[in-house]
Amino acid sequence: MKNIQPSLPLRRSLASCEVDAVRLWQSLHAISREYEINKLALLFAIIFVTGCASSPVANDRLAHFDGTTGYRIDNIPPANDNSNGLFVVLTFSGGGTRAAAFSYGALETLRDTEIVWKGERRKLLDEVDVISAVSGGSVTAAYYGLYGDHIFEDFKDRVLYANFQKSFLSQMFSWSTYFRLSTPSYTRMNVIAETMSEDVFDRQTFGDLLRREQRPFIIINATDIALGSRFGFTQNDFDHLYSDLSTFEVGHAVAASAAVPGVVTPMILQNFERGADYVMPPWAAQAIERRDVSSVSYKQARTLERYGEAERRYVHLSDGGLSDNLGLLPIIQGLLQAEEPLESPMRDTIDQTERVIIITVNAKGDAARPWQYKERPPSLLNTIFAASTAPLGNHTDTEIMYMQLLVNSLKRDAQDGDFNGPIDFEFIEISFDHIEDATQRDRLKSLPTSLKLPDEDVDLLRQSAREILNEHPVFQRLLKTLR
Secondary structure: OOOOOOOHHHHHHHHHOOOOHHHHHHHHHHHHHHHOOOHHHHHHHHHHHHOOOOOOOOOEEOOOOOOOOOOOHHHOOOOOOOOOOEEEEEEEOOOHHHHHHHHHHHHHHHHOOEEEEOOEEEEHHHHEEEEEEEHHHHHHHHHHHHHHHHHHHHHHHHHHOOOHHHHHHHHHOOHHHHHHHOOOOOOHHHHHHHHHHHHOOOOOEHHHHHHOOOOOEEEEEEEEOOOOEEEEOOHHHHHOOOEEHHHOEHHHHHHHHOOOOOOOOOEEEEOOOOOOOOOOOHHHHHHHHHOOOOOHHHHHHHHHHHOOOOOOOEEEEEOHHHOOOOOOHHHHHHHHHHHOOOOOHHHHHHHOOOEEEEEEEEOOOOOOOHHHHOOOOOOHHHHHHHHHHHHHHHHHHHHHHHHHHHHHHHHHHHHOOOOOOOOEEEEEEEEHHHOOOHHHHHHHHOOOOOOOOOHHHHHHHHHHHHHHHHHOHHHHHHHHHOO
């Protein structure tokens, strides 16, 4: 290709659209020669299709800081079918369509599980107050949060049986996307986010989610790869960016939560300069003042402080599984705050309830590694994959054990009268390891983390979630007290 330069005025015009002018002009020259198309006409066509405002930064600045408005659990009161006395939390793990289908099967099971609470008969699913999710699990969680029971009518065909891999690749290699990707302000993350938002979530925003005024409260989790910390798409977290979550599209949040490093570029959010009206949350201010450096609250508070640094103008978000592949971390952090002498939201919530039930849907797989049976060492890519996934798996197992220990500790605290009233805590994990049939268990654990699975595997995942939950001894013991 000849090194042909555009005129200076055109270069300035393209630069105003944040386009790499030289690279785009060279591409236009090559295409115009091949297809005998006028370069100027082609340029106008590209600008018409793509526009000049494509940018990965999609969040808006707060008009003013409040600290009480926006998408927070306090602003989503229990509906008629959801009581204050029973607080149910679900967490959905990552794992692509494998996780989305497994968590959907859990929702189907809870929908079909009838309980009696305070003399009233209802579905256990209606009592769910919070769903915290990661990656593939966040697709199911966000869909249920936006559409409620409508999920049982169209989610299978629209999402689980659909071929999103083909959809994404088709969009990725379209002509319009090709030219947009040639600009520095448009990346593969934009393609994923826009496709997810358009095809699955109908461009719905967190403002739409708030206007439903119906629980469960959905926490979509990503990872701030600069700080190595969890980042949740809630107004509480957006407060510290001095940003308004209400205009942010839910599909973009799900895409950030599922942004596998190396495959998809991180999502970039703008971290706005905080206004003079910004106030650190009371629990965080207390934690910093106490300076208990070993406490979870202190570490969280220090992270919030770092978002206030003048030079930290952008936040780069990647797969939520990098910091927590179960979606359990915000629940653990909240419960630990409840144990500490802090003015924390979780403490207020627990003090108003009689029973806390936490169900974790863990779709952790076990990828085949045939190289382990060979004398020759694994390739560089296989080594990197193993080195990155092994710590994640170990962290997941440790998190499950820690959660059980924490629940046992909270039970003892409740018996000792550390809360306002008698509270019971239950923790239930469902995973493929609970399947007795070895053939079925191995088949599910070997399913890839992809965006497309055969329909029969999707149905097996749904069925397995139902079987595991209905046969789980803790779940059965719990139901006896709720019937």
